[in-house]
Amino acid sequence: MKLINVLKDSWLLFLFIVLGLCVLIFSFFDILLNMGLILVAIPAYAVLILLMIIIVYRRSKTIIEPVEMDAVEEFEKTLEGGLYHFKCPTCDGFFAIKKSKGDNKKYVKMTCPDCGAVGVIPPKPACIEEIIPEKKSIKAKFKCEICNEGLTIWAEGTDLYKKLSVYSCPYCGESETMKKV
Numbered sequence: 672m673k674l675i676n677v678l679k680d681s682w683l684l685f686l687f688i689v690l691g692l693c694v695l696i697f698s699f700f701d702i703l704l705n706m707g708l709i710l711v712a713i714p715a716y717a718v719l720i721l722l723m724i725i726i727v728y729r730r731s732k733t734i735i736e737p738v739e740m741d742a743v744e745e746f747e748k749t750l751e752g753g754l755y756h757f758k759c760p761t762c763d764g765f766f767a768i769k770k771s772k773g774d775n776k777k778y779v780k781m782t783c784p785d786c787g788a789v790g791v792i793p794p795k796p797a798c799i800e801e802i803i804p805e806k807k808s809i810k811a812k813f814k815c816e817i818c819n820e821g822l823t824i825w826a827e828g829t830d831l832y833k834k835l836s837v838y839s840c841p842y843c844g845e846s847e848t849m850k851k852v
Contacts, residue, residue, distance in 0.1 A: 690722065694712065754768070755767065759785055760790075762788065764783060764784070764785025764786060764826065764829060765827035766827055767803075767807075768824050770820065770841060776842055777840065777841055777842070777844030778794065778844070779791065779839055779840070779841040780846075782835055782836045784825065787832045787835075803828075804829075805828075808830050809830075809831055810824065810825045810831075811825065811851060815843060818840060818843040822849065824837075
């Protein structure tokens with residue numbers, strides 16, 4: 672679908688360039704030879720302006736299409752404990768992740784287990800030091816269908832968000848491969 676829109680826009684842009692060059696050459700000869708064809712040149716420029724408006728509108732429409740934005744820029748890693756603990760900047764909630772293959776190689780896009788805000792965990796997250804709450808939620812387990820990376824996630828100090836999702840694998844980086852097990 673997007674390829675078709677790009678081709679349509681490319682065709683319109685190509686038409687705009689060709690017509691613009693033709694009108695420019697026509698205007699140049701009209702000025703040099705004093706043919707008096709200004710009444711033909713003005714509508715041609717009007718058509719070019721209209722075509723330019725259509726192209727700009729179509730391109731801005733594709734740029735302004737709803738793009739999924741991360742509500743949370745980056746979860747922050749805490750240094751407390753042997754697990755990977757993170758703090759959500761949106762709700763200030765803590766959560767823990769245990770991975771089967773160690774450190775992230777890729778960005779992990781997921782929802783916060785406390786509030787559901789979408790955020791990312793970079794391969795080397797910013798570290799903070801704060802006290803982790805004692806209470807733990809039930810665990811949610813995810814597994815990548817491609818590389819078999821496993822994640823166990825739980826909230827610290829609150830119940831687990833019901834619609835918890837992991838959108839990308841921390842090991843292979845593929846999207847939509849982490850399934851709840």
